[in-house]
Amino acid sequence: MIGVLKSMATTLKHALDGSTFTVEYPDVAPEVSPRFRGVHKFSQERCIWCRQCENVCPNDTIQIVQDDQRNGEQYNLHIGQCVYCRLCEEVCPVDAILLTENFEFTADTKDEFIYNKEQLKNVPWYKDIDPLESREPDRGAWIGEGEGEVDYQ
């Protein structure tokens, strides 16, 4: 009986102190860490069409179409299929594809989630924060080669 009363006292304490843990979401925007991985942003100015991102992506989310001169024509990314692993950002040598902190995106049908180059360019920064500064991309591990045979894929 004492235990039961103690449990009831515990919940009552929470009820009476009036503090809430949840926030009123659209009014109170949650704190998002600078490292948070959200929708991608693409920069055509930077991209050198090396197709590394397309290569590394574990589930073929990125599709790049080039003309016979190897100039980029299309850059499509199915953000509904993406697993937000950030491997594309990690491999990109020029930071042309970035994962913003923006997690608020909706669509009526799944195919609307296939973003093309233009849509990817227009993805807004979350709260106008460019996460790149705080992420300090460290590519030492990527650029350096291990011992043994060099393999440039």
Added chain:
Amino acid sequence: MFLNIGPHHPATHGVLHLKTVLDGEQVADVEPDIGYLHRCEEQMCQNNNYRHQIMPYPDRWDYTANLPNEWAYARVAEDLNDIEVPEYAQILRTMSVEFARIMGHMLAVGTFALDVYGDFTATFMYAIRDRELVQNILEDLTGQRMMFNYFRLGGVVWDLPEPREEFFEKVRDFIDDLPEALEEYHDLITTNEIFQKRTIGTGVIDAETAKQYGCTGPVARASGIDYDLRRDDPYGYYDELDWDVVTEDGCDNFARLLVRMREVEESAKLISQCVDLLEDWPEDERDIQSNVPRTLKPDADTEVYRAVEGAKGELGIYVRSDGTDKPARFKIRSPCFNNLHSLEAMAQGEYVPDLIAALGSLDVILGEVDR
């Protein structure tokens, strides 16, 4: 009476189908029918290369405590390719994995309470709240709240977030508040007589049967089996740290709950030691990744099995290579799969509510059972 519990049932924690035969309200026979959440994880891993592409997937196996899964893959791939991991990265790994363990156990405690109480009662919400705090910390560290993808072969992807002091402070605040939070759970559930009445002596599985079913993790340790891979097959930084393996002799639902709650305390102990180490680590030795070749092609027909202690038990991965950059065979030994099948022995002759409670105390994650 034959009763289908699931696949759509509030207490099956995912999509699980229990074919149950009842005698009155008592369970005469129960057979878990799994496979509803099968996502071909093994096949997907076989189609992706070792170096980067497999790592995002382990997060999706046990999606309540994800980081130990990543470590399982990291460990097997590193041993397969002889990759060294810098010490600093090992500490980061140990710390983040223990955070993930707390996450998993919080959810386990919460959902177990949910199964016993019914409805979304206070305990569940408080557990989710504490889990949320861990998620905030891990979000700062890894950039995601569930699917962390924090490990890389040869280390981790990110060092601690700058400013480091702020992060340490955040972690310390959490660790300092944890005993109070745990006290609250003890007030709420473990000392509650009705709760004890419901859980003590129900869902009993003795050590011998548990071993035969291949139970590991908290389920085995609650039956008095002193087995923890972090100590018995040391990896990471565990053997340098001071902590204990938690065991209980109750063999019942209550003991499994207690093991989880005490393991949270142990994890907190580990984390605070890691934080101390990280804080004093010399600045120029903070290697988070070793040099790993861009493409990994292990020799053909090498076989490796490595396991780590996940939040649910021994999580092992078997890999056979065929000389390409992708595994020829990728097999996951998931702890939940074995734990779930011990339900058969636990629920024999129990009432339906205790079948549900036993299922909750096993803490099965269907994503890991079905892969």
Added chain:
Amino acid sequence: MSLAPLQADPVLLPETIARALFGGGDLAIWQEALAAFLGAFVVGNIMLAMTGVAGPWAKRKITAAFTDRIAVNRVGPAGLLIIVADAVRLLGKELIIPEGADRPAYDLAPLVVASSALLGFAVIPMGQIFGVNLMLADPEIGLAFVFAAASIATLGLAMAGYASNNKYSLMGGLRAIAQNIAYEIPLILTAASVVLFTDTLQMSGIVAAQQEPLFTVAGITIPSWFAFVNPFAFVLFVVANLAEVGRNPFDVPEAPTEIIAGYQTEYSSVYFVLFYLGEFLHIFLGGAIIATVFLGGPAGPFLPESLNFVWFVIKIWAVFLFTQWARSAVPRVRIDQLIEIGWKGMLVMSLANLVLTAVIVGVML
């Protein structure tokens, strides 16, 4: 401070209405019937409005407070219009009737559950509002009538469980019966111990018997509410009442995590609303019985007698709050434990209570 004494023989609501409509004097039978109907309509609507507030809104707010959340606050002031939104949502849903359902029983069950609870309110003295006495009838056997009406709900639950053609529902229905039998008896025995004091089953008599001051401490007069006279019986009654209305820790007939809401599993749309209403009405009816039998009915300090309906509402909401509080912190017991507590614990204790009270009353009076 003393309590306002209740009128010895207050005018009942139908009579008040009849006087207002047709003046005094002898009334034709249709006039009386019409007045009674209007009275029932008024009382029924008060109770339905209260459940309307309690179900979609208050319950959410209370649960949220216990779990550190915010809950509804967007639709209307403090989220109150969620009641309208919820009503539209629930009524707009498709009414799905399972194949093989036992039709008349399946359709009748929600009606039985909801109406039985409303029926109970007929004899509850709810106090006065601006001098109008909100009591429909005051028969000699009031207390017995309330219990009889309230337990008809069990019939409804059993019907629902059996007629739904679903194994979970069947289990829920069977559990409901087992539970109600096990707890109805202690409930009535405990109430009987009060009747030993009052010498009457008439509700107004029971209320009137509680208006005497019991003793005075530091200028505050404690009235002789039976909760103070016999706290043991009060606790027993409150616990048994939790089981009677099927709330935690005794919500086994529903048990969403075990048998998926039991007898309600197959109900949707309007039928579900009726069940939902019936449930809340039952909690309030339980609260009303507790208030009447143990808490001095509508009596209370500060307010004039002509407004003591307010106290009545406060009391039944206090009981409602208590059920929600228990729900937040107390685990559900297992069905066999429930029956055990009922037959071996509550029944014995309530019998002991009855015998003791009988001895005391016999010696003292």
